[in-house]
Amino acid sequence: MKMVTIRACSIWRALEVVGDVPVLLLMERAFLGTNTFEAFVEETGVPRSVVSDRLKKLVVEDCLVKNPEPKGRRSFYRLTDKGRALFPVALAMLGWQHRWESGERGFTVQLVHKTCEHVAEPRATCKSCTGEIDPRDVGWKAGPGLAQVIPVYSTRRRPSKAVTARRDKATLVDTVIGLYGDRWSTLIVRAMFSGFHRFDQIQTDTQMAPNILSGRITELIDKGILHATQYCDLPPRYEYRLTEKGRALYPVILSLLQWGDRYYADEKGPPLLLSHRPCQSALEMVMACDHCGEPLKLDEVTYKTV
Numbered sequence: 307m308k309m310v311t312i313r314a315c316s317i318w319r320a321l322e323v324v325g326d327v328p329v330l331l332l333m334e335r336a337f338l339g340t341n342t343f344e345a346f347v348e349e350t351g352v353p354r355s356v357v358s359d360r361l362k363k364l365v366v367e368d369c370l371v372k373n374p375e376p377k378g379r380r381s382f383y384r385l386t387d388k389g390r391a392l393f394p395v396a397l398a399m400l401g402w403q404h405r406w407e408s409g410e411r412g413f414t415v416q417l418v419h420k421t422c423e424h425v426a427e428p429r430a431t432c433k434s435c436t437g438e439i440d441p442r443d444v445g446w447k448a449g450p451g452l453a454q455v456i457p458v459y460s461t462r463r464r465p466s467k468a469v470t471a472r473r474d475k476a477t478l479v480d481t482v483i484g485l486y487g488d489r490w491s492t493l494i495v496r497a498m499f500s501g502f503h504r505f506d507q508i509q510t511d512t513q514m515a516p517n518i519l520s521g522r523i524t525e526l527i528d529k530g531i532l533h534a535t536q537y538c539d540l541p542p543r544y545e546y547r548l549t550e551k552g553r554a555l556y557p558v559i560l561s562l563l564q565w566g567d568r569y570y571a572d573e574k575g576p577p578l579l580l581s582h583r584p585c586q587s588a589l590e591m592v593m594a595c596d597h598c599g600e601p602l603k604l605d606e607v608t609y610k611t612v
């Protein structure tokens with residue numbers, strides 16, 4: 307039997323850890339300061355068994371550490387350095403959510419940058435030239451660590467609507483969690499940023515079953531992430547492109563890639579080499595404050611609900 311493989315960029319590796327709705331909800335709460343099992347259950351609305359399973363997974367993956375309280379029966383969870391390094395992913399998601407879906411929930415969490423004392427919107431900037439990153443200005447080529455993997459799509463079911471609908475607390479991100487919690491949708495978005503636009507190209511790149519692929523494409527079109535253009539009349543065939551809203555997901559993809567590179571790249575080096583054309587540097591993205599331009603760090607922000 308022929309083994310089917312897909313490109314194993316660091317996004318793929320990152321998604322093996324965080325490409326899951328309950329995991330993203332838990333990490334979001336952890337960034338907001340939640341640290342006990344009961345609080346995670348109450349604030350996410352995720353069933354206890356799932357919270358328990360995912361917290362264990364995050365401990366195994368070294369994103370959280372469980373510290374038994376010296377006295378008493380409760381345990382506390384704290385973010386490790388690796389867990390904290392996911393903060394730019396949360397910021398990229400927050401920036402996208404604010405720009406494209408603000409007001410849909412009737413309230414918004416605002417980020418306050420303690421350093422400059424202003425309400426901040428996260429901006430994806432190039433570390434080298436500090437310019438805002440536009441995906442069309444980014445060049446990429448295969449790096450030394452590019453490998454093919456056999457995609458193992460877990461049988462993890464997609465979470466029911468109830469999982470997210472039950473949440474009534476202020477949340478950083480919402481739609482975007484649904485999107486990135488589904489690894490298939492993310493791989494389709496990755497295919498777009500890699501220049502694959504036709505059904506058979508995307509299918510080859512992701513190795514998704516055609517019926518699942520067409521289902522996810524329809525969902526992404528409904529969410530305004532993709533649009534279809536017909537390139538052949540008989541038989542009718544379509545190309546898929548990111549809308550402006552879809553292109554704006556680039557910082558999320560890039561922050562996942564950087565996190566995956568940092569923690570999962572093998573000794574050969576990163577699988578993908580990115581460059582920022584305006585400054586000709588190897589691209590390193592920084593999520594920065596739109597007011598003062600300084601990088602937004604976990605310990606230097608607070609939140610307020612409006």
Ligand SMILES: [Zn+2]
Nearest residue numbers: 432435582585
């Ligand atoms: Zn640059």
Ligand SMILES: [Zn+2]
Nearest residue numbers: 419422595598
């Ligand atoms: Zn600032």
